[in-house]
Amino acid sequence: MINHYATLGVLPQASFEEVRASYRQLAKRYHPDVKGGDAHAFARIREAYEVLSEPTRRSAFDTAWKEERERKRRAHEQTQGRSDASGAGPRPSHSPIPMLTRVMSIAMPRSGRFQIDGIIGKIVVEPTTPETLWDTTLLKFRDLDREKLARHVIQVKLSGERELVQAMMPRPTDFGVEIQNATPEERNKPGFWRNLVKGVGRKLSLGDVFGDKAFGAYGAFLPLTLTLTVPIGIPLVLRNVTGSITLGDLRSDLVANMLGGVLRAGALSRAGITLHGNSRAYLGSVEGPVDVMAFGDSQIWLDGKITRMRAVVDNHGQVEVRCPVPALLAEVYGNGLLDVRSPVGHAHCDVRGAGYVRLASVRQALQGTRSGNGRVDAVLRQRPAAAVS
Numbered sequence: 001m002i003n004h005y006a007t008l009g010v011l012p013q014a015s016f017e018e019v020r021a022s023y024r025q026l027a028k029r030y031h032p033d034v035k036g037g038d039a040h041a042f043a044r045i046r047e048a049y050e051v052l053s054e055p056t057r058r059s060a061f062d063t064a065w066k067e068e069r070e071r072k073r074r075a076h077e078q079t080q081g082r083s084d085a086s087g088a089g090p091r092p093s094h095s096p097i098p099m100l101t102r103v104m105s106i107a108m109p110r111s112g113r114f115q116i117d118g119i120i121g122k123i124v125v126e127p128t129t130p131e132t133l134w135d136t137t138l139l140k141f142r143d144l145d146r147e148k149l150a151r152h153v154i155q156v157k158l159s160g161e162r163e164l165v166q167a168m169m170p171r172p173t174d175f176g177v178e179i180q181n182a183t184p185e186e187r188n189k190p191g192f193w194r195n196l197v198k199g200v201g202r203k204l205s206l207g208d209v210f211g212d213k214a215f216g217a218y219g220a221f222l223p224l225t226l227t228l229t230v231p232i233g234i235p236l237v238l239r240n241v242t243g244s245i246t247l248g249d250l251r252s253d254l255v256a257n258m259l260g261g262v263l264r265a266g267a268l269s270r271a272g273i274t275l276h277g278n279s280r281a282y283l284g285s286v287e288g289p290v291d292v293m294a295f296g297d298s299q300i301w302l303d304g305k306i307t308r309m310r311a312v313v314d315n316h317g318q319v320e321v322r323c324p325v326p327a328l329l330a331e332v333y334g335n336g337l338l339d340v341r342s343p344v345g346h347a348h349c350d351v352r353g354a355g356y357v358r359l360a361s362v363r364q365a366l367q368g369t370r371s372g373n374g375r376v377d378a379v380l381r382q383r384p385a386a387a388v389s
Helices: 004-008 016-030 039-052 055-085 135-140 146-150 162-166 184-188 206-210
Strands: 099-107 113-117 120-128 153-161 175-178 203-205 224-231 236-247 253-268 270-275 280-286 289-294 299-304 308-313 318-321 325-332 337-351 356-370 375-380
Touching: 004 016, 004 039, 016 039, 016 236, 016 253, 039 055, 099 135, 120 153, 135 146, 270 280, 270 299, 280 289, 289 299, 289 318, 308 318, 308 337, 325 356, 337 375
Parallel strands: 113 236, 120 224, 120 236, 236 253, 253 280, 270 289, 280 299, 289 308, 299 318, 308 325, 318 337, 325 337, 337 356, 356 375
Antiparallel strands: 099 153, 113 175, 153 224, 175 203, 253 270
16 A cells, blocks of 8 residues: 555645645656656656545545554564464564664765755754764775764765655655865775765765665655764755754855755854745854845744845745844845844845834944835944935
8 A cells, every 4th residue: 555645755644735845846856747757656646645635535545544554563463473472582562663774874075065955854964073973884984094084974874664764756856965176186086985976066866876765855754864974064055955954063054945844053154045935944153154035934043153144035034133243135025024133234125015124233334225114123323324215
């Protein structure tokens, strides 16, 4: 029996909006009219959406799926009972869920960047350090010392229910390493670099490494866990990601485009964040320039030592900044809100519709334009070079 929830990558408790959003994202990738599409995969996706989007059919499927799982559980208990009778060991009080874990390590040059594209899932990314190297990584690269290895290796671990992992759509996402600006010496260096994809701009897909059905990435909505470690300072790119993303103190550049879910990040040297829908982003320690875009009902919270900030806020998006901003360039439309609760040096704000900009204080200059019901509230510590008109 096909698990329609696994096909679309949503929990059984998912709302209609979550089901529809997941369907649209997968349809864009697998539609037969799209380059690289898959008619068979799209048919499964379409069938899953038709069932889960209609309340009566979804209820019937839930009942049938529950009965199927119960049948498998009883069959497993009977198998355990026969093993007990033959002296194979004591029978457990309950039947454990068979689990499957896949682990891999990827080496990359410092000139590369790590990219996650099109994932719906729960992802935890921590820095690769000599202390966080896994035994499998040390075995694979046993000729290298830990310090050097930690500067160049990415570790990936996927764990979850065996049946669920195996039920994933073939290669549901491009996930891996994109090599950029690598020198010819790095690309041609034997030994340590033999695991890299040759050529600038190509990706090493985990789908290629694990096989056609091995890697699924719907962890935010299914009982799967995706854990990664990335070397400190390696730029991280998240494209069209939906789910729960937690980043440690990577101290690197981050570019993220969130279609939904929650992003929490530690120390970053630069941030470019775009949020859609009902996304949330919490960036607690950015030490460098920031570019943010908040659409729909999304919200962004920023703190740290921002050197420059550009913000675009539309619809009902909200951006809140809790640290000083030396230079601010903002565009606020619709019912968007930009709230800077610490001093701003120079600010240029363009406000349209019912947009609202609130600045705790402006120390140098406040410039820009305003139309409609747009509002700018600011405490001017010095006479501005040109007032908002």
